[in-house]
Amino acid sequence: MAIISTLVQNASATNLFTKAVVAIVLYWAFHILSQLILPKNPKAVPTVFSWVPFIGSAIEFGKDPIVFLKNCQKKYGDVFTFNLLHKRVTACVGPDGNQFIFNAKQNLASAAGAYNHMTKHVFGSDIVFDAPHSIFMEQKRFIKAGLNIENFRKVVPYIIEECNMFWDKYDKKTTVDAYKMFGSLIINTASRSLLGPEIRNALDDGVAQLYYDLDQGFRPLNFMFPNLPLPAYRRRDQAREKLAKIYSGVIQKRRAEPDVKYNDLLQALMDATYKDGSKIPDHHICGILTAALFGGQHTSSTTSAWTVLELAHRPEVIKALRQEMIEKLGSLQAEFTYDNLEVLTLLECVVKETLRLHPPIFNMMRRVVADKMIYDKTGQEIPKGNYLCAAPGVTQIDPTYFNDPMVWDPYRWINKTDPVHKMEVGDDANIDYGFGAVGISSRSPFLPFGAGRHRCIGEKFGYLQLKAIIGTFVKKFDFETVSEAAPKPDYTSMVVVPSDSRVILTRRDL
Template structure:
């Protein structure tokens, strides 16, 4: 029987040949588009899975974390909880592995040796500029930080170090204390409590309060009188718009046609002009140039070539200092307040340390000096332990400029030779993974400031490695510093990109903590919250309200 005669057979009653088959296939454009929408992504995902499971892997490359969706890769797992993601992958693949993050190949190097591999790498091989300039330049501005060659950045750090002198620090302690006390005596969050009876308890959000306190103290000290006096609603709005550019979205996609990006760019221009006008007024003698702030320090500096630092570069450095310092100090301060509120016995020990050292004959407490602030072991242990559990930056990246050989001490060689990280990949170090490694730290996930009291314990050993107290100092171009690249404790980074503002951060945080603990008794019923990783610097999740009560000895 031929298909042409099929209609004569009862079994094929109603058969119209291949025309009936064609009628069953959707031929309209919307229908075909719908099928393509379903099938093409499925095929792409299937091919991606087969590539990882079936095709032979290049043995010279580090093992790659399995992912379902190409381009997206492990973005969801990493973005939701990067620490859990990295430690889970570490258990499966070892200290060195690669994962895909929105089209980028990210090779991770964990452990102290991994930190040293990345932070101690040569600029010719590993570039911070290539990794970060797409996000930092629209915020900080041109020709500074990561928008210039590394040699120039090292000179800029040398200029900043001039402003971070011990003489200036001695003046800054009183300024920070004054700002904190003034804030607590005038802000509605604390005034509403003062209106009640003395036995009542108020509440405050540490993230909000510390963010406001740190920007006030930073502008009063490093930024100068003109900036501090200009801290009105307009400045706050510009800062907020510029701050909106420091998100994971901005890191992955530097320029999108979104209003938040346009606000970022407008704010950067206005703040840059604001600083340039201050500098011009000082150069012309219209305002007092005899200041201890960073603007005054930068105005006196010249590059090794003899070129005076241009006004727009000074302005952009000041923006970078304000933005970077604001986030790191305020977030660390928030975590410190939360842990002290959850551990009132530790907070009381911090308070008793002040009573022992700074009591006046009338029972009041005097203000500590900078040198005294540096010699408060209980306070110091609180800050170090907070930085151990909550370092401001949990992961640090570099872009690979030339193929890198992974040392055998970090990852065992493959059967065909050493692992190679190819040019064009990114490498990622995560100091926080080392800082909470249960194989290195007793009760690693618990906040225990007392661990820093043992001079022979792991904490102090790691700190000595970090500061290289007895080791050789290295000058990257901004003064001799300990590299600290092999330490499992690296709260401010290590090597040539170690944070230049580390000592100021300790001063600012120390004065904030001392002043608030001296003024307030605190508690938190909900306990210390988990971190949120939806921002570049992990902040405490809600609920996080701290209850407080004014102490009797609340004034210096």
């Protein structure tokens, strides 16, 4: 009896297994054949061929998205759709593609639709993408207003002080991971400049750990699965709530001492009002501060690391940077100020060139929310629900716009002989979406800070902080990379970081 029952069980298990294999083979065959033989809508955007259903082009895209997008552009033209773990992503590359996505009307394509499922867990509710679009634009206006020249003049000494405190503890000779080193420094400089002395002083008392836990909510895994029952997700949510309490405490204390003056973003937000005359609620202030801090944290850390890695292979540029400081500021001992950093042209071009070749955010996403969008140049249709992908990281290394695009050459921004400098763009730089004029045409091939309604409002602060930090670093250290080979970009985190950023530092006698 027992033998018969075992035989029956084995037979049905084998049966089930065979059925599963047949189903998978049929599904796979349908996936391949449907791409090859099913009639196509002539207005549809071409779809990138993929061998594996569900996975789609995820492996190729994940390995090197820039190479993937460039290869697809060659094969399919500027507009093509690819499957990414069951999400349909339509890439629109080239200056026209940038303009199409960055200038899209809010009722056609939405950034909130692409990002909010992840960002709301980090910034909290009613903030940024979780707020109605017009309120978010007002929130951007508050940040932009807080990042003004008067405040910048005050923050440069803080940044330099933080750099000195940080690096003066280093031994005469030491090996560091540049990305980690700049990450630790920038959380100090940005907290001090944007959030104020109270939060900066609390960093060592657990606030830095809370930022770390919150930051763990900004990984590609969170983009795919924003809410899993895992400890890291619980720590993220607890950190957000604890930080909100700490910020609220600081706000209450400042309100109790109205005569004390602060020049930071926190104070600017406390003093601002929405268009309807209402004060900004504390939980909005907390979320906006976190968004501003996170907006600049990894972007600036990786840009600093790439800059130092590029400089390490170009000693003549390091020499020229020091020479520029001596000529324009009198000596290497001269303290940086907001005004004297403004005249260091080569230093600015060094940062700009790093942002061209190594943009921390090389692509930006939106989601089609209208029934369909029509790509204006060709009349091709993009259906509702598709993600849109703009990729300035592709145009920034396109030889049509930049000579020898893979060469890191800061002098290209001084000599201005690249085709990009003669190119016609649009007059959309003057559009105001609610936070002041955008400042750059979305048709530009150089868009490391994005364009249009979602353009970065931290660009000026970002440059200021980067120039102060890189300038101080170049004064303080001689440096070389551990490995001769140029580091490869690592695309597995939310910003593009160098795969190996170890550098050997030797303190200089000034």
